Amino acid sequence: MTTAHDAGAPPARRSRRDGPADPGRRTVLAGVLLGAGAAASLVDLLVFHLALQWHHFYDRSTPAVSITSDALLHAAAWTASVWGVFLLLDVRRRGPVPWRRWTGAVLAGVGGFQLFDGVVDHKLLRLHQVRYDVTALWVYDAAWIGSAVLVLLAGLVVLRRTRPARTPGRRAG
Amino acid sequence: MGDHHGAVPAGALDVAGAGWAAVELGALAVVLLVWALHGAGRRWVRGRAPWPAARTALFAGGLLCVAAALVGPLARAAHGSFTAHMGAHLLLGMLGPLLLALGAPVTLALRALPVRRARALTRLLRTPPVRVLAHPAVAALLAGGGAWVLYTTALFPAMHASPWVHAAVHAHVLASGYLLAASLVGVDPDPHRAPVAVRAGVLVVYVAAHALLAKHLYAVPPPGVDARDAEVGAQLMAHGGDVVDLALAVLVALGWYRATAPRGRAARRRRTVAGRVPTCPTAAPLRASTPPRAAGPGARPT
Numbered sequence: 072m073t074t075a076h077d078a079g080a081p082p083a084r085r086s087r088r089d090g091p092a093d094p095g096r097r098t099v100l101a102g103v104l105l106g107a108g109a110a111a112s113l114v115d116l117l118v119f120h121l122a123l124q125w126h127h128f129y130d131r132s133t134p135a136v137s138i139t140s141d142a143l144l145h146a147a148a149w150t151a152s153v154w155g156v157f158l159l160l161d162v163r164r165r166g167p168v169p170w171r172r173w174t175g176a177v178l179a180g181v182g183g184f185q186l187f188d189g190v191v192d193h194k195l196l197r198l199h200q201v202r203y204d205v206t207a208l209w210v211y212d213a214a215w216i217g218s219a220v221l222v223l224l225a226g227l228v229v230l231r232r233t234r235p236a237r238t239p240g241r242r243a244g
Numbered sequence: 245m246g247d248h249h250g251a252v253p254a255g256a257l258d259v260a261g262a263g264w265a266a267v268e269l270g271a272l273a274v275v276l277l278v279w280a281l282h283g284a285g286r287r288w289v290r291g292r293a294p295w296p297a298a299r300t301a302l303f304a305g306g307l308l309c310v311a312a313a314l315v316g317p318l319a320r321a322a323h324g325s326f327t328a329h330m331g332a333h334l335l336l337g338m339l340g341p342l343l344l345a346l347g348a349p350v351t352l353a354l355r356a357l358p359v360r361r362a363r364a365l366t367r368l369l370r371t372p373p374v375r376v377l378a379h380p381a382v383a384a385l386l387a388g389g390g391a392w393v394l395y396t397t398a399l400f401p402a403m404h405a406s407p408w409v410h411a412a413v414h415a416h417v418l419a420s421g422y423l424l425a426a427s428l429v430g431v432d433p434d435p436h437r438a439p440v441a442v443r444a445g446v447l448v449v450y451v452a453a454h455a456l457l458a459k460h461l462y463a464v465p466p467p468g469v470d471a472r473d474a475e476v477g478a479q480l481m482a483h484g485g486d487v488v489d490l491a492l493a494v495l496v497a498l499g500w501y502r503a504t505a506p507r508g509r510a511a512r513r514r515r516t517v518a519g520r521v522p523t524c525p526t527a528a529p530l531r532a533s534t535p536p537r538a539a540g541p542g543a544r545p546t
Contacts, residue, residue, distance in 0.1 A: 138459055139452075146451035149486070150444060150493050157497040165506055 094162050095235050098169055099176040101162060105155025106180020106226075111148030111188070114181075155180075175229025182223025189216040263407035270411070271314035275307055282349070285356035295352060303347025309340030314414060323404060326469040326477040334481070336414060337387065338488040341421035342429070346495075350432035370435070380438050383423035384450040390420055392457055400466040424450070429495035440500045447496060451489040458482035 162168050189212065282303060286295045312318055313336035321328035350369070354362045368374065376382055394400055394413060403413045426432065428443050438446075458481040465474030 139456060142452040142456040142459070143448070145455060146448045146489070149451070149490055150448050153490070153493040153497050154444070157501050160501060161504070 094166055095169065095172070097158055097162050098173050099230065101155050101158035102173040102176025103155075103180035103183070104151040104158065106177035106182075107184040108148045108151030108153075108155055108180075110181040110184040111144060112152055114185075169233065169235075171229065172233040175226050175233055177226070178222055179226030179230060182219050182221070182226055185219035186216060186223055189219055261407070264410075267407040267411045268315050268319065271414075272311070275311045275314070279304070279307055282352065285352045288356040289352065290355050295355070299347045299352070302343050303349060306340045306343030306345075306347060309335040309343060310418060313340065326466070326473040327480055330477040330481045331484070333391075333417060334484040334488070337391070337417040337421040338485060341418060342425040342488060342491065344422055345425040345430045345432070348431045354433070375436050377423055378427050378434065378436070380424065380427040380443050380446040383420060383427045384446050384453075386416075386420035387424045388450050388453040388457075390416055392453070395457065395461055395466045396464075398467065401468050404468070425492070428492055429499060440496065440503075443496050444493070447489070447492055451485075451493075454485045454489065455482055458485065 159168065159173065282300070286300065289295045313322075313332040318328055318332050318335075322332045323329075350365075353365060357365060369378075377386075394403070394417075399409070399413070403409050426434075427438065428447060437443075458478045461481065462475055462478035465471055469477075
């Protein structure tokens with residue numbers, strides 16, 4: 072009965088995954104997912120909501136489209152963090168982990184998300200602001216976006232310097 | 245049937261009425277009956293090994309969550325307080341069903357029932373209606389959509405006015421929560437389990453819908469609930485829901501991690517402990533307890 076196999080882990084797919092499974096790209100994916108996911112979930116929750124209390128659970132002035140996208144974003148952030156960890160574990164059980172490359176990917180993920188959050192969420196969607204009741208909001212925005220760009224650039228530099236030697240034709244997939 | 249005819253405002257409830265007592269007793273009876281059946285199943289279970297104590301503990305924990313939500317002080321407080329109601333709902337619709345599903349009740353039934361009955365049960369679980377209901381997208385729609393309907397329509401006051409509506413709503417919450425948990429991270433044999441990408445995607449959308457509903461309730465309380473109560477309850481819903489959803493996300497990823505273990509020494513070592521049955525990817529380490537004959541034709545590996 073063929074239908075018994077098309078869900079879950081069919082034998083054909085399993086054999087492909089049992090190969091070397093491009094550890095380089097999986098490392099980068101794991102790092103970016105963990106970085107972006109942790110930036111979106113943990114940093115926002117622990118630092119800005121709970122520790123500083125600059126952000127609020129819901130400031131009631133937010134349009135419906137924005138809180139919908141925010142809800143999706145947060146759900147995706149938790150999922151991305153979890154998968155970032157498990158993909159890293161998967162790379163680790165298949166061989167040595169290129170830790171520097173992974174670190175670069177994490178930095179790129181954190182910076183990329185903070186940049187997205189600072190530009191799209193705070194400014195374009197006006198989901199919530201970095202801080203309320205301050206006159207010079209642009210200072211906070213500039214600090215947020217500026218630091219995001221710096222972290223993103225640092226991550227991209229590390230990724231570029233840890234790039235594996237080129238082997239043309241092998242990474243066609 | 246019931247002793248309530250008109251709309252009773254929430255908070256001014258006659259919780260001691262005969263209908264309410266009957267619903268509470270009925271819930272208690274169902275929980276005790278399920279626990280008795282579970283005990284009988286553990287005694288009759290076939291196979292080389294006894295039923296794993298960890299699964300019994302998970303199932304018992306799930307039943308305790310369900311019981312706490314339906315019977316006793318929290319259940320009674322839930323009539324007047326939205327926050328208590330939300331606490332009960334998290335136990336009944338999210339944490340309880342997750343623990344029940346991780347307790348593998350279908351596997352226990354298959355191992356404990358006579359083989360012919362077990363085959364009949366397998367056939368039943370393979371029928372199209374069950375397959376549709378057990379798809380994660382359908383289960384998420386029933387659970388998440390059900391919550392939206394409950395809190396944004398007149399169903400919420402109706403639930404507190406009539407014990408029978410109350411019972412029906414709670415049955416739906418429990419059943420849809422179980423379907424969702426089982427379809428996402430269940431350890432029972434599921435020959436049509438959705439691919440891991442579908443399960444992870446459905447979970448993201450479900451979590452988002454849950455968080456969105458919490459924010460909506462924070463701003464727009466259900467009829468008959470005062471604003472402060474709604475704020476606390478909504479935050480409990482959001483953060484408590486996040487904890488359970490995080491557990492679901494970890495379990496989905498863990499299932500993938502186990503099912504895609506590379507071949508080699510480690511995998512061979514694992515295989516001697518538990519045979520591989522590709523129909524049940526999330527249950528790799530516990531799979532030895534599934535009876536190969538009762539699973540019926542077609543469920544056999546390659």
